[in-house]
Amino acid sequence: xxxxxxxxxxxxxxxxxxxxxxxxxxxxxxxxxxxxxxxxxxxxxxxxxxxxxxxxxxxxxxxxxxxxxxxxxxxxxxxxxxxxxxxxxxxxxxxxxxxxxxxxxxxxxxxxxxxxxxxxxxxxxxxxxxxxxxxxxxxxxxxxxxxxxxxxxxxxxxxxxxxxxxxxxxxxxxxxxxxxxxxxxxxxxxxxxxxxxxxxxxxxxxxxxxxxxxxxxxxxxxxxx
Numbered sequence: 001x002x003x004x005x006x007x008x009x010x011x012x013x014x015x016x017x018x019x020x021x022x023x024x025x026x027x028x029x030x031x032x033x034x035x036x037x038x039x040x041x042x043x044x045x046x047x048x049x050x051x052x053x054x055x056x057x058x059x060x061x062x063x064x065x066x067x068x069x070x071x072x073x074x075x076x077x078x079x080x081x082x083x084x085x086x087x088x089x090x091x092x093x094x095x096x097x098x099x100x101x102x103x104x105x106x107x108x109x110x111x112x113x114x115x116x117x118x119x120x121x122x123x124x125x126x127x128x129x130x131x132x133x134x135x136x137x138x139x140x141x142x143x144x145x146x147x148x149x150x151x152x153x154x155x156x157x158x159x160x161x162x163x164x165x166x167x168x169x170x171x172x173x174x175x176x177x178x179x180x181x182x183x184x185x186x187x188x189x190x191x192x193x194x195x196x197x198x199x200x201x202x203x204x205x206x207x208x209x210x211x212x213x214x215x216x217x218x219x220x221x222x223x224x225x
Contacts, residue, residue, distance in 0.1 A: 198210060
């Protein structure tokens, strides 16, 4: 049997290698029928547990290397006969226990728990070809959304630079009052000394809204048309 290798470290005197593999089965009961139905959902990630003893002048350095990979959760290659049988060659060290044995120098007992590493699936992009000069509906919608977003952003910047805001005037009438014959007039002066005069007949439940008003002092009048 070939000597197990974890990265560049040779695992000497391996006493036990245990591989834990499980299938994921989902149990479904079938109404009005006897028995159950098992749905296979693939397998779980394999786990390998190794115990053994490592000796020699380079044993301390090898264990130090493995501990660095363990702390960094670094991907490590794994070579052993049992790994070949299970098609497992890349692992992450999940747990690592080391105990120095008395009686001989540089003699250590180790217990390692390895987890199989499976790379995530690559995302697949679908490329559609179309005649030159034509656009899909999705492209048209995306371009329209981008244009609206750019315009909204420009409007916000302009409002900030010019200190623009919204002036709301609430007009209340007795029951049965008719707003169609009213208009609200706003007059005043901005903080920069510019005179402002504007009016509106557009309202919603008596609320008149004036957009893009600069900061200043204003008076409001309600006039009958």
